[in-house]
Amino acid sequence: MVSIAIVGGSGYTGGELIRILSAHPEAEIVDITSRQFEGTPVHKVHPHIRGTDLVFRNKKPSELDADIIFTATPHGASMKIVPDLIETGAKVIDLSGDYRFNDIDVYEKWYGIEHTSDLKGVFGLPEIHREEIKKTTLLANPGCFVTGAILSGYPLSKAKLAERMIFDSKTGVSGAGVNPTTSTHYPNIGDNVNPYKVTSHRHMPEIQQELGAFSDVKISFTPHLVPVIRGILTTNHCFLVDGADITSEEVLDIYKETYKGEPFIQILEDGEIPRLSSVRGSNYAQIGCFEIDETGRLVIISAIDNLVKGASGQAVHNMNIMCGFDEKTGLDFFGMHP
Amino acid sequence: MVSIAIVGGSGYTGGELIRILSAHPEAEIVDITSRQFEGTPVHKVHPHIRGTDLVFRNKKPSELDADIIFTATPHGASMKIVPDLIETGAKVIDLSGDYRFNDIDVYEKWYGIEHTSDLKGVFGLPEIHREEIKKTTLLANPGCFVTGAILSGYPLSKAKLAERMIFDSKTGVSGAGVNPTTSTHYPNIGDNVNPYKVTSHRHMPEIQQELGAFSDVKISFTPHLVPVIRGILTTNHCFLVDGADITSEEVLDIYKETYKGEPFIQILEDGEIPRLSSVRGSNYAQIGCFEIDETGRLVIISAIDNLVKGASGQAVHNMNIMCGFDEKTGLDFFGMHP
Amino acid sequence: MVSIAIVGGSGYTGGELIRILSAHPEAEIVDITSRQFEGTPVHKVHPHIRGTDLVFRNKKPSELDADIIFTATPHGASMKIVPDLIETGAKVIDLSGDYRFNDIDVYEKWYGIEHTSDLKGVFGLPEIHREEIKKTTLLANPGCFVTGAILSGYPLSKAKLAERMIFDSKTGVSGAGVNPTTSTHYPNIGDNVNPYKVTSHRHMPEIQQELGAFSDVKISFTPHLVPVIRGILTTNHCFLVDGADITSEEVLDIYKETYKGEPFIQILEDGEIPRLSSVRGSNYAQIGCFEIDETGRLVIISAIDNLVKGASGQAVHNMNIMCGFDEKTGLDFFGMHP
Amino acid sequence: MVSIAIVGGSGYTGGELIRILSAHPEAEIVDITSRQFEGTPVHKVHPHIRGTDLVFRNKKPSELDADIIFTATPHGASMKIVPDLIETGAKVIDLSGDYRFNDIDVYEKWYGIEHTSDLKGVFGLPEIHREEIKKTTLLANPGCFVTGAILSGYPLSKAKLAERMIFDSKTGVSGAGVNPTTSTHYPNIGDNVNPYKVTSHRHMPEIQQELGAFSDVKISFTPHLVPVIRGILTTNHCFLVDGADITSEEVLDIYKETYKGEPFIQILEDGEIPRLSSVRGSNYAQIGCFEIDETGRLVIISAIDNLVKGASGQAVHNMNIMCGFDEKTGLDFFGMHP
Structure with a gap:
């Protein structure tokens, strides 16, 4: 049994962490913080979480005493508190973008803020970095788009078969977070489809870093907001390197082989x-399709829940690995169709 | 041909006024004001309105020169400018609640602000007040819930047949206006149903005023936000006065007779x-159902578009009446199913 | 550990039974039947259920060998197989309407078919019938609307305080089942609200039977289809008996007292x-509101997931009671907001 | 004034033709046919069309007497009746795929049925084929995806600048027609995104035919069903020919120049x-974006209403051209936001 603190737990990823961890047999939430909601019982913010004693506290990092600390804080805020959290002796799982980049310059360019922490995180995609995750005390949980995109392209990049991947992603609105904006206003996105940051979304360099580590594949990425609450459907329009004379069936085999034994990948x-x-x-x-059209375009499609595999569920998966638990502990439940 | 000014034209009702009036053969929009969007072309705010020269201006009431002025301003703001607008010689159609109440005390109680204007408006529901509308220079356009509720109950109240009406209304989210809030945030209202102000919505006294003018019918009203962009569906659970031994068919006949010749009522x-x-x-x-169940409950159901019959369309209808135009001018188009 | 068979498992309630029971520590699904999908792996029909060996079989009732059999079969079909299932020695939990009625005449009138079985079921609403549920071998799981309506009204009817309840229900489309119809066609119900069977829905007599067992309360019921996948929001417009001079707070107390200790009721x-x-x-x-307006109308609002508390979850709850398990076994997870 | 007949008017495109033509000052609908709904008033099928005398008739082609006949009949059905309709002396506007292909073999391959008519249609995209449209008596109205895709790519193909275009399209569910299917069942597509016919949709060869007429551009196309009623948003991921060193601004200029004066194109x-x-x-x-990312991908995005510009509105536009009316007659209304 490990003790858990959640820093910045009033957003959607915070709510999902509580939902999942409440049913996790090896974890107990001992603290949840929020500056805005100090003193408020959790169910007033997360109306589905009831019957717990959890109340938001406004604690300083150094006041937290937990084995695992999840930071569900915004970009820029995480790097200001993570060093102090690490100081407490806790293992930290950061859901922001602050520790995802190998190259600080890339971070500073795309996030537009100075990076002020010396710590290095391990990029928390278990399907690629499991061994490093086992050993780290600072886990950088991947972005939601990033998870869907990488999973759809990793086997091909690793096999050095892909020259170019165009990720056309369709995301649910919960990815925008808990704060209402013009974009998330129901009359604006209901019955609508809104492309945004068409060539400039900051999840792009993160995809580039991970897939580019295996080959010279060129990465393009365009997100679309669709009238969906949860989920990211990524259509990976992929072009193979010259001479890669490969069939649909062979591509499927590569994916099955690469993800063999992975507990959360469904081919x-x-x-x-x-x-x-x-x-x-x-x-x-879910990953599927593997069709090749007459022009040589190969299509791979992935589907995830942006708040679970794209955020809080993956964070718990990482915790399981970091703590040596069975990887499916607390996550062994099916999706909800319809 | 009449010249039109729209004051406070950056919200949804402003957009609908432009959409409708742009195709109105007897009207020309000469001015549209917005403090927030001064200098901005209209299509930057209303992305469907293109190819016009309209630009938002920050004009004072006294600077406007138009035959008809629509005030799509918030409650409380309208009463501060309408007297000056009337001074310009224009006829004013106010879409706020400021001039809807016969009794200022009722307004002040439900809106929680002092009423500071001496002017009296005519309540702009053509099906009830057509003759007064013809003569007025200050038209108080009814609330959206109010329009749907009254239309479903007016014939019975007028016939002094109803003892009690319970209006259970389901509204689209555009009724909440253009500004994003927690309630209108897509992840909160998508795939959801949210009752609100269950016994305390300020459209209740407005319904009471209009239906209560004909009989002692008791009025209850509960609104629900549903994941719909436009529209209000009102289920009027109605109980008849003692001794009103009346059949479904007879109720239908009363509605057909009451609304005979009405250009926008579909029974x-x-x-x-x-x-x-x-x-x-x-x-x-649309008004229909007229079924009576075994307990004596009579159900009348009405459906309107909250932004059109519930706001801007009705405002243009009132303008047509005030100007002596054919009532359907500029409004003679069907709904959009699907 | 009990063995489970699901008869007619290709619909939504079948899918939910599998989703829930797969994570139930005391249950193992040994058989799932479907005539239409004989030989098909379950994930081809329920795309979220993967990694199981479950395949639909077309077995006769007498061929089933399980401790608990869930019949997720249509009205009329259940009564043809349940007697044979009981013969196998299994306990049967029937999700159809066939065994819900104390009075066969009421069933025959509202369902329009002859009732051909002599068996009597226990009405499976644990909050009312827990003791009988413990002892029965034939459990009649309540209808979805019925569950939401009864829960909102039971404490008041039991206290003989209510003269009349008008249930205005808003249901998600999954309540219509898995087969596409004109009503469930996305362009027809998306961005729409559709009242149906306004005074004639067959869940009405079921509500009447259960609430009418405690008092002479008059019951009215009107369902509306809303663009939601799951869930029923019931607005209970309630009128108290003459002389019931009771406050909001007192009503709340009655509800808290009546549902004290209930594991799945959230006041x-x-x-x-x-x-x-x-x-x-x-x-x-969830049950809440308890507001009383100026006309004496008391509003109680309930929210359930029609496929879970309104169907498969309640069925598993009943199984837990019938088997003597802790009632929350396999059901101890929170809702999913957003 | 021209007389209009609509053959097969019970579907969505039939409804839209009535909605639009009812307000068209130069057109009068004299006949509307449907085998299934013979004798039924139009409002029973199209609940928004009221106050007309229109009743569905089951007439043979030779019995129709109209200046313009719209055939809103399925693929395969149109070619069986169009020759007889042309015989009556009418001009025919066919909304099916039957007359869209220059090469019958392509039609037969993709539609899987034999083509039995000798007539040749003019492909009815006014922005490309206006001059031929003016002269034809048989107009083949383009497919909905096709319209959105071609409009996004035509200027570049015409300028011989594009090597490859990948059309990733997101369509509203009304594109699937009026008949309910598993795919269009609300619980299956609500809150969901469903790619389908990922590399094999039959609108692909139609796009190929039209864009390939100007250059050797390679065409890929993948449709996605999204929880939207109307509309197609097409993301055209475009790669330029070698040596095409062109900026965003220059691309924009090409589009503005190509579509100069087009009444229904908004850049x-x-x-x-x-x-x-x-x-x-x-x-x-609407056509926009024109951004180029670091990998050389150029993104063009188009948005249309699939039932209007993608079907019935474009058909009326074509009628206006064929009849010599002002092209905007009856179509001069804005979109409906929100």
Whole structure:
């Protein structure tokens, strides 16, 4: 049994951490912080979480005493508190972008703020970095788009088969967080599709870093907001390197082989295509399609729940690995279709 | 041809006024004001309105020169400018609640602000007040819930047949206006139903005023926010006065007779039930059902588009009446199903 | 550990039974039947259920060998197989309407078919019938609307305080089942609200039977289809018996007292109002509001997930009671907001 | 004034033809046919169309007497009746795929049925084929995806600048037609995104035919069903031919020049991005973005209403051209945002 603190727990990822960890047999939440909601019982903010004694506290990092600390704080805020949290002796799982980049310059360019922490995080995609995750005390949990995109492209990049991948992603609105904006106003996004940051979303360099570590694949990424609450459907339009004379079936085999034994990867075949409802609320990622059209375009499609496999579920998965638990502990539930 | 100014034209009702008036053969918009968007072309705020020269101006009331002025300003703001607008010689159609109440005390109680204007408006529901509308220079356009509720109950109240009406209303989110809030945040209202102000919505006294003018009918009203962009579906659970031994067919006849010749009322029969898509985008109100259950409950259902018949369309209808135009001018288009 | 068979498992309630029972520590699904999908792996029909060996079989009732058999079969079909299932020695939990009625005549009138079985079921609402449920071998799981309505009204009817209840229910589309129809076609119900069977829905007599067992309360019921996948929000417009001079606070107390210790009832206070997202995917029912307006109308609002507390979750709850398990076994997870 | 007949008018495109033509000052609908709904008043099928005398008739082609006949009949059905309709002396506007292909073999391959008519249609995209449209008596109205895709790519193909275009399209569910299916069942597509026919949709060869007429551009196309009623948002991921050293601004200029004077094309600049709500219900197409990322990918985005610019509105536009009317007649209304 490990003790858990959640820093900045009033957002959607905070709510999901509580939802998941409440049913985790090896974890107990001992603290949850929020400056804005200090003193407020958790159910007033997360109306589905009831019957707990949890109340938001406004504690300083040094006041926290927990084995594992999740920081569900905004970009820029995490790096200001993570060093102090590490000082307490806790292992830290940071859900912000602050510790995801190998190259600080890339971070500073895309996030537009100075990086002020010397700590290095391990990029928390278990399917790629499991061994480093086991040993780290600072885990940088990947971005939601990033998770969906990388999972759809990793086997091909690793096999040095891909020249170019164009990730056309469709995301649910919860990815924008808990604060209402013009973009998330129901009359603006209901019955609508809104492309945004078409060539300039800051999840792009993160995808580039991870997939580019294996090959020279060129990465393009365009997100679209769709009238969906949860989920990211990524259509990876992929072009192979010259001379890669490979069939659909062979691509499928590469994916099955690469993800063999992965507890949360579901490879779809026999004409099944990933869709959001199959993974809704769960930590599973579905990957499928593997069709090649007459122009040589290969299509790989992935579906995840942005708040679970794309955030809090993956964070718990990482915790399980860091603590030596069975990886599916607390995450062994199916998606919710319909 | 009349010249039109719209004061406070950056919200949804402003957008709808432009959409409708742009195709109105007897009207020309000469001015549209907004403090926030001064100098901004209209299409930057209303992305569907293009190819016009309209630019938001920050003009004082006294600077406006138009035959008809629509005030799409918030409650409380309208009463501060309407007297000056009337001074310019214009006829004013106010879309706020400021001039809807016969009794200022009722306004002050429900809106919680002092009423500072001496002017009296005519309550702009053409189906009840057509003759006064023809003569007025200050038209108080009814609230959206109010329009749907009154239309469903007016014939029975007028016939002194109803003892009690319970209006259970389901509204689209555009009724909350253009500004994003926690309630209108897509992840909070998508796939959800949220009752609010269950016994305390300020449209209640407005319904009471209008239906109570004809009989002692008791009025209850509860609104629900549903994941819909436009439209209000009102289920009027109605109980008749003692001794009112009346059949479904007779109720239907009363409605047909009361609304005979009304250009925007569609009475449904033969098992057809009003629904939002039938009136979406149009100025029509559908009224139907007229069923009586074993406990004596009579159900009347109405459907309107809250932004059209519930706001801007009705405002243009009132303008047509005030100007002596054919009432359907500029409003003679069907709803948009699907 | 009990062995489970699911008869007619290809619909939504079948999918939910599998989703829930797969994580139930005391249950193992040994058989799942479907005539239409014989030989098909479960994930081809329920795309979220993966990694199991479950395959639909077309077995006769007498071929099933399980401790508990859930019949997720249509009305009329259940009564043809349940007697044979009982013969196998299994306990049967029937999700259809066939065994819900004390009075066969009521069933035959509202369902329009002859009732051909002599068996009597126990009405499976644990909050009312727990003791009988413990002893029965034939459990009639309540209808979805019925569950939401009864829970909102039971304490008042039991206290003989209510003269009349008008249930205005808003249901998600999954309540219509897995088969596409004109009503469930996305363009027809998206962005829409559709009242149906306004005074003639067959869940009405079921509500009447249960609430009418405690008092002479008059029951009215009107369902509305809303663009939601899961959930039923019931607005109970309630009128008290003559002389019942009772306050909001006293009503709240009655509800808290009546549902004291109930594992799946959440009574909301302090201005919180039930909404669908709070219970989405969970077996909880939220009950709240308790406001009384100036006309004496008392409003009680309940929210459930129609497929869980309104169907499969409640069925598992009943199984837990029938088997003597802790009642929350396998159901101890929160709803999914957002 | 021209007389109009609509053959097969019970679907969504039939409904839209009536909605639009009812307000068209130069057109009068004299006949509307449907085998299934013979004798039924139009409002029983199209609940928003009221106050007309229109009743569905089951007439043979030779019995129709109209200046313009719209065939809103399925693929395969059109070619069986169009020759007889042309025989009556009418001009025919066919909304099916039957007459869209220059090469019958392509049609037969992709539609899987034999083509049995000798007539040749003119492909009815006014922005490309206006001059031929003016002269034809058989107009083949383009497919919905096709319209959105071609408009986004035509200027570049015409300028021989594009080597490859990948059309990633997101469509509203009304594109699937009026008949309910598993795919269009609300619980299956609500809160979901479903890619389908990922590399094999039959609108692909139609796009190929039209864009390939100008250059050797390679075409890929993948449609996604999104929880939207109307609209197609097409993201055109475009790669330029070798040596095409061109800026965003130059691309924008090419689009503005190519579509100069086009009454229904709206080119967006200054950071505005097309979205569905801006064109909802209207015949406008929005085209925008024109951004180039670091890998050389150029993104063009288009938005149309699939039932209007993608079907019935474009058909009326074509009628206006064929009849010599002002092209905007009856189509001069804005989209409906929100």
